[in-house]
Amino acid sequence: MTVASGPTPSLADPEVVQAPNRRFGGWQKTGLIALGVIALLSLTRAISGLDELTSSGTSGAALRLAVPIGLAALGGLWAERAGIVNIGLEGMLILGTWFGAYVGFEVGPWWGVLAGLAAGAVGGLLHAIATVTFGVDHVVSGVAINLLGAGVAQYLSQVFYSDGQVPGAGPTQSAVVSPLPDVSLPLLSSGPDLLRDLEDTGLFLLSDAGGILGGLTRDVSLLTLLAVLLVPFSFIVLWRTSFGLRLRSVGENPVAADSLGVAVYRMKYAAVVISGAMAGLGGASLVIGSIYREGQTAGRGFIGLAAVIFGNWRPGGLAAGAGLFGYADALQLRAGNAVRGLLLLVALLLVVIAIVQLVRRRLPMVVAALVIAVAFGLWYSVVDSVPSQLVGFTPHLVTLVVLAAASQRLRPPAADGQPYRRGQQS
Amino acid sequence: MTTTVEAPPGGAPERTARVGSPLGRRVLLAVAAPLAAAVFALLVSSIALLASGNAPLEVYSTMLSDGTELRSVLITINNAVPLYLAGVAVAIGFRMALFNIGVEGQYALAALLAASVGAAVDLPGALHIGLILLVAMAVGASWAGVAAVLKVTRGVSEVISTILLNVIAAGIAAYLLAEHLQERVEGSNNSATPPLPESARFPNLNGLLEGLGIQAPQGTDLGGFVLVAVAVGALYWLLINRSLLGFEMKAVGINPFAARASGVHTKRTTLVTLLLSGGVAGLVGLAQVLGTSFSYGLSFTAGLGFTGIGVALLGRNSPVGIAFAAMLFAFLERSSSTLQFIDVPTEIYVIMQGSIVLSVVVAYEAVRRVAATQAERTVRRDTEGSTA
Numbered sequence: 001m002t003v004a005s006g007p008t009p010s011l012a013d014p015e016v017v018q019a020p021n022r023r024f025g026g027w028q029k030t031g032l033i034a035l036g037v038i039a040l041l042s043l044t045r046a047i048s049g050l051d052e053l054t055s056s057g058t059s060g061a062a063l064r065l066a067v068p069i070g071l072a073a074l075g076g077l078w079a080e081r082a083g084i085v086n087i088g089l090e091g092m093l094i095l096g097t098w099f100g101a102y103v104g105f106e107v108g109p110w111w112g113v114l115a116g117l118a119a120g121a122v123g124g125l126l127h128a129i130a131t132v133t134f135g136v137d138h139v140v141s142g143v144a145i146n147l148l149g150a151g152v153a154q155y156l157s158q159v160f161y162s163d164g165q166v167p168g169a170g171p172t173q174s175a176v177v178s179p180l181p182d183v184s185l186p187l188l189s190s191g192p193d194l195l196r197d198l199e200d201t202g203l204f205l206l207s208d209a210g211g212i213l214g215g216l217t218r219d220v221s222l223l224t225l226l227a228v229l230l231v232p233f234s235f236i237v238l239w240r241t242s243f244g245l246r247l248r249s250v251g252e253n254p255v256a257a258d259s260l261g262v263a264v265y266r267m268k269y270a271a272v273v274i275s276g277a278m279a280g281l282g283g284a285s286l287v288i289g290s291i292y293r294e295g296q297t298a299g300r301g302f303i304g305l306a307a308v309i310f311g312n313w314r315p316g317g318l319a320a321g322a323g324l325f326g327y328a329d330a331l332q333l334r335a336g337n338a339v340r341g342l343l344l345l346v347a348l349l350l351v352v353i354a355i356v357q358l359v360r361r362r363l364p365m366v367v368a369a370l371v372i373a374v375a376f377g378l379w380y381s382v383v384d385s386v387p388s389q390l391v392g393f394t395p396h397l398v399t400l401v402v403l404a405a406a407s408q409r410l411r412p413p414a415a416d417g418q419p420y421r422r423g424q425q426s
Numbered sequence: 427m428t429t430t431v432e433a434p435p436g437g438a439p440e441r442t443a444r445v446g447s448p449l450g451r452r453v454l455l456a457v458a459a460p461l462a463a464a465v466f467a468l469l470v471s472s473i474a475l476l477a478s479g480n481a482p483l484e485v486y487s488t489m490l491s492d493g494t495e496l497r498s499v500l501i502t503i504n505n506a507v508p509l510y511l512a513g514v515a516v517a518i519g520f521r522m523a524l525f526n527i528g529v530e531g532q533y534a535l536a537a538l539l540a541a542s543v544g545a546a547v548d549l550p551g552a553l554h555i556g557l558i559l560l561v562a563m564a565v566g567a568s569w570a571g572v573a574a575v576l577k578v579t580r581g582v583s584e585v586i587s588t589i590l591l592n593v594i595a596a597g598i599a600a601y602l603l604a605e606h607l608q609e610r611v612e613g614s615n616n617s618a619t620p621p622l623p624e625s626a627r628f629p630n631l632n633g634l635l636e637g638l639g640i641q642a643p644q645g646t647d648l649g650g651f652v653l654v655a656v657a658v659g660a661l662y663w664l665l666i667n668r669s670l671l672g673f674e675m676k677a678v679g680i681n682p683f684a685a686r687a688s689g690v691h692t693k694r695t696t697l698v699t700l701l702l703s704g705g706v707a708g709l710v711g712l713a714q715v716l717g718t719s720f721s722y723g724l725s726f727t728a729g730l731g732f733t734g735i736g737v738a739l740l741g742r743n744s745p746v747g748i749a750f751a752a753m754l755f756a757f758l759e760r761s762s763s764t765l766q767f768i769d770v771p772t773e774i775y776v777i778m779q780g781s782i783v784l785s786v787v788v789a790y791e792a793v794r795r796v797a798a799t800q801a802e803r804t805v806r807r808d809t810e811g812s813t814a
Contacts, residue, residue, distance in 0.1 A: 159478040390598070
């Protein structure tokens with residue numbers, strides 16, 4: 001494990017066990033994948049001429065939209081690594097939005113962030129009490145918390161906002177919370193703004209890289225930065241500290257962990273409260289610099305959960321999943337007609353997959369990938385635009401396809417979702 | 427997300443054989459859980475009311491008096507019907523430890539397509555309604571079938587696939603409505619399918635009420651769709667209590683390995699269960715389509731699928747229990763709707779519903795443990811007694 005330092009590999013990774021001598025460590029692999037994505041995107045952009053695909057505006061919006069999903073996904077990761085399935089993320093996200101917006105407006109944005117985090121943590125505590133202490137089925141408790149979270153937010157809005165005391169607020173929405181300061185990378189994306197110059201060159205690959213990287217580094221909210229940093233932070237805590245090892249052991253085999261002196265209940269409590277806090281932070285990220293609106297989370301908690309599975313219960317993987325969801329959202333919001341480019345992107349991606357499968361000599365997969373690639377290519381060439389309603393669920397469809405194709409290779413924590421009672425081998 | 431060996435949620439108490447425990451204690455245990463849950467839920471909502479400066483007792487008495495007026499009772503029954511159907515749909519899955527979180531998407535797609543088909547054809551009354559019911563059930567079942575096939579062939583957890591399919595269904599429904607199925611009315615921007623002809627409208631039961639000597643208040647009907655709910659409930663009772671499939675579902679739900687070892691075709695059972703669940707889910711929106719709105723539009727009621735999960739949990743998956751739960755949920759919603767006149771936010775009912783569900787599941791689990799411990803103690807005492 002000397003070379004592997006990135007977020008992807010872990011001791012539990014079957015690939016690492018099988019191939020200990022592989023040449024690439026995690027960081028190199030991540031870098032290669034990022035390069036591949038940029039190359040694929042710029043190829044799509046060049047063929048289709050849809051500049052919005054790689055513009056800095058799109059990538060910046062994608063990052064912003066990925067943040068709440070990513071934070072919800074991190075919440076899911078923390079809980080599931082300790083063996084607790086957290087369907088209640090949506091409810092905790094809602095609690096985060098309401099309290100984040102209320103405190104954010106009344107006191108200040110940073111306090112709003114804290115309040116959102118705390119409100120989510122309370123939701124997490126509730127989930128922990130139900131699932132860990134009382135042994136209630138995890139999904140059942142989560143569903144109840146979703147109902148409760150939505151109810152509390154609606155009720156509180158009625159109580160605090162419907163009388164018109166708070167300017168701009170109404171029975172289903174809060175007042176505007178002032179934003180947190182933005183930061184940019186010096187030289188590269190502010191001041192001389194070299195990445196902007198690169199984007200404006202119009203050169204293949206270079207201008208695309210400039211656009212994507214510029215969008216990701218220019219005028220980034222401190223909260224977004226915090227959220228991004230929580231990904232490696234979660235990796236380090238979960239995979240590089242003894243606390244993380246204990247937490248994960250509880251999710252893999254609580255009976256064995258208990259026999260080695262790990263305080264299983266306490267670990268599960270900690271994990272689920274942190275999980276709720278992350279989701280609450282995700283909720284706050286939706287409202288800081290904006291407002292609370294009823295129904296604004298729009299299932300992001302569930303999508304976060306999907307991102308966890310998409311990412312095979314790893315921080316890096318779920319960040320990629322959240323990025324995919326954010327990118328599709330951003331394209332749809334910013335440039336509806338550029339969405340057509342996604343069809344081409346899928347076709348090209350499938351060609352790449354076909355080549356990879358050809359190398360691995362899996363002919364049926366090659367044929368399947370090529371057939372679908374041709375179908376998407378044809379679709380791309382005959383339509384002028386894709387209806388926005390259909391675009392909205394592209395990432396969900398992709399996740400479903402990934403699950404169908406790779407569900408056998410995904411490896412959830414072994415005791416995920418199972419009830420545990422000390423002294424009972426169940 | 428791998429829920430391997432797990433008891434069917436909500437079906438747990440039947441698992442524990444309460445060997446030799448006296449009848450009185452058994453009854454006490456059975457009543458204890460719902461009672462404890464009700465007390466807890468009242469406590470939580472009282473705190474919420476107090477926090478907003480309202481007197482809980484006044485609120486509850488207003489809810490009770492307003493909610494028991496004839497008009498409110500009829501509305502409560504009408505609103506309970508879709509909740510009941512959603513609850514049964516979820517409960518069918520729960521029977522074998524399957525979480526059909528996708529009722530939401532299944533009924534949206536089903537209501538849209540059934541309303542469109544119903545408006546497009548012209549048939550005599552009963553046939554017309556029959557066709558619409560059939561289309562709705564087929565659409566609901568097919569959409570659940572996607573999750574079912576993914577589960578049995580690829581091992582994708584139905585929890586996550588149905589969540590994703592909900593979003594996809596909403597997108598497809600919005601697209602179909604906007605681009606293909608809506609009727610464009612000049613000067614109106616409400617987008618909805620064409621209205622159903624007279625022959626496809628479900629008759630109300632006001633005549634039946636009059637036969638019982640009750641005069642329905644002006645503008646309020648007892649919707650006829652309650653009959654469909656009753657029929658579904660009866661069939662559900664037959665399924666779980668009197669059919670081989672129901673037995674197999676329960677067996678797989680409690681222990682899939684043991685079930686397979688004793689010859690249950692687990693994959694086929696999974697498939698059939700999710701199809702049935704989706705079929706019932708398809709009916710959820712039809713009370714509205716056939717009874718009140720006569721079309722599917724942008725303002726169609728959403729969220730029944732998620733509330734249905736709560737209803738199924740509260741009703742412990744039993745046909746009668748779900749009916750009580752649906753009535754309770756509908757009652758809370760209806761009776762709180764007049765609270766605004768005494769300056770209480772009507773949303774208090776959502777808090778009540780949420781806290782009831784949460785406390786009920788906790789209470790049942792706690793009671794199950796007490797019962798299990800007692801049974802264990804009784805068995806130990808009995809066996810020790812016989813060996814000594």
